[in-house]
Amino acid sequence: MEDNMELNQAGFDAIAQKLKQLYPKQDGIFYRSIIPYMLGGNDPLDGVEIWKSETGVPHWHYVTYGYSELYEKECEDPAVSGYGFEMTFRLKCGKEEQPPVWPVNLLQNLARYVFSSGNVFGVGHYIDGNGPIALETDTKLTALGFCMDEELREMDTPNGHVIFLQAIGITSDEMEAFMCWDGKKFLEEMSKYSPFGITDLFRSSYMDNPNFYEAWKQGMEQDGSSTGFLYLDEVGAPLDKGRAYLRLGAGHDQILNRMLRARVGKGRNLYLQGTEDVVQFLPGEPHISMGDGVLSLTMPKEILEEICYVLTSHTGTYPLSDYPLTIELVPTRIVDQDGNVLRTIE
Structure with missing residues (x-):
């Protein structure tokens, strides 16, 4: 050989x-x-x-x-x-x-x-x-x-x-x-x-x-952004009786805010991957659906702006006014290699 x-x-x-x-x-x-x-x-x-x-x-x-x-x-x-x-x-x-x-x-x-x-x-x-x-x-x-x-x-x-x-x-x-x-x-x-x-x-x-x-x-x-995929470990995305519930870590608000504006705001899709759940953000007329384990959120610019505004908030639960979506921001804990909590972002 x-x-x-x-x-x-x-x-x-x-x-x-x-x-x-x-x-x-x-x-x-x-x-x-x-x-x-x-x-x-x-x-x-x-x-x-x-x-x-x-x-x-x-x-x-x-x-x-x-x-x-x-x-x-x-x-x-x-x-x-x-x-x-x-x-x-x-x-x-x-x-x-x-x-x-x-x-x-x-x-x-x-x-x-x-x-x-x-x-x-x-x-x-x-x-x-x-x-x-x-x-x-x-x-x-x-x-x-x-x-x-x-x-x-x-x-x-x-x-x-x-x-x-x-x-x-x-x-x-x-x-x-x-x-x-x-x-x-x-x-x-x-x-x-x-x-x-x-x-x-x-x-x-x-x-x-x-x-x-x-x-x-x-x-x-x-x-806009050439990246259509974003991974965040703290993502939950159930759909219940026509209303979507999106759970996110408060420490990821800035990157998601920027990515939504740079992708959906420019007419492009954005996939948000969590450890278990996947969310797809799309530009267009208001619509929410679930298929193949992916929560699809289609939205016009005004709803996108409301979501981006919510993402600047502290931890809490925020139902959107004219769109069947509730966003829950939960504390993000920054840990070291041994699992010790260094700080908590709320």
């Missing part, structure tokens, strides 16, 4: 050659998976190669091998190699002489998600890390956005086309703002302050920058 791989690694060699062209005066550091995934190993990627870049500010450039077809062609689509991408990550250099290893683990974790779920990432997508992207560091970056790697971009290999998709560290409030606008445009705006999408673990949120915030606000109001 190993001999066959050595004899036919055209996809692998194509990526290696492209990287050598970008960094002709150095040798990359390659972290190879000890046990191949196909033989029961835990790491889906064959490996991650790391290069030292002086582009923009000095940083480490991590590039994966394994989302695309590195060896034999197996995917039925001849135009696309494997999942159609490899992933990159750029980390601002500190005082270290050798590249940190944690981004290698981060990239392998992302690959585990893709390989196990079949869900692929693309330009303008995001993923919530539910915690610091670098464990045991004092960073505000808890999520990732994805854009095209500005230098590597895309290429054709003997096994099909591959794009180089770059993961960029973002803060929790940036992720919420990202969701409420067009993800691709959000990252393009962010690139004005972080050229080449270099992740700086110790930066503050760009939402605190007045110029960035104003550009985001204008873009959201003009374009």
